[in-house]
Amino acid sequence: MNAAQQTVASLTVQTHSAEQTRQLGATLAQLLQPGDVVWLRGELGSGKTTLAQGIARGLGVEEPVLSPTFTLIREHRGRLPFFHADAYRLEGAEQAADLGLQEYFERGGVFAIEWAERVADALPEERLEVLLEGGADEHRRITLTAHGARYTQRWRQLEESLAAAGFRDNS
Numbered sequence: 001m002n003a004a005q006q007t008v009a010s011l012t013v014q015t016h017s018a019e020q021t022r023q024l025g026a027t028l029a030q031l032l033q034p035g036d037v038v039w040l041r042g043e044l045g046s047g048k049t050t051l052a053q054g055i056a057r058g059l060g061v062e063e064p065v066l067s068p069t070f071t072l073i074r075e076h077r078g079r080l081p082f083f084h085a086d087a088y089r090l091e092g093a094e095q096a097a098d099l100g101l102q103e104y105f106e107r108g109g110v111f112a113i114e115w116a117e118r119v120a121d122a123l124p125e126e127r128l129e130v131l132l133e134g135g136a137d138e139h140r141r142i143t144l145t146a147h148g149a150r151y152t153q154r155w156r157q158l159e160e161s162l163a164a165a166g167f168r169d170n171s
């Protein structure tokens with residue numbers, strides 16, 4: 001087991017509307033740094049794109065953030081570049097390799113990818129995972145997990161920012 005796998009921190013919050021999930025994303029975005037990779041996980045319609053919209057808002061992106069399901073990767077300009085990808089249509093790391101992901105990771109932006117687990121082998125091991133659960137109504141359980149020191153180092157700060165924004169840890 002390597003260092004990235006050993007270093008984990010996690011917290012769970014609840015949201016009760018799409019707007020609240022966007023606020024969560026925007027709060028998270030305040031702590032994001034160039035080169036960060038965010039995995040967005042959860043079933044169809046769980047709110048991955050919605051959370052990405054919040055990250056974009058927090059990064060100061062002004063244009064609309066739409067689902068990248070067909071374009072695979074969309075680029076937005078904010079405080080940092082924001083790359084928003086969707087691996088739903090990809091089958092494994094081989095297809096992901098064709099996207100030239102490495103180039104994006106090196107461009108000093110924030111890279112958020114929906115259905116990231118489908119292309120895990122093509123992504124850096126250190127990552128911030130966001131798992132969204134629920135969906136029949138507007139309630140979502142959202143678990144943030146830091147894999148690797150790159151993200152665990154910011155955990156205390158993240159907890160404080162989330163608390164200040166009214167999100168309580170329910171894990």
Ligand SMILES: Nc1ncnc2c1ncn2[C@@H]1O[C@H](COP(=O)(O)OP(=O)(O)OP(=O)(O)O)[C@@H](O)[C@H]1O
Nearest residue numbers: 015016017018021044045046047048049050138140
């Ligand atoms: N608490 C909530 N958080 C996020 N979305 C919510 C919430 N409550 C209701 N919704 C609604 O659920 C839907 C989530 O859709 P969204 O496109 O974000 O999901 P997704 O996970 O990206 O789906 P897909 O796998 O198809 O890409 C939206 O219509 C949104 O308005």
Ligand SMILES: [Mg+2]
Nearest residue numbers: 048049067114
């Ligand atoms: Mg989506």
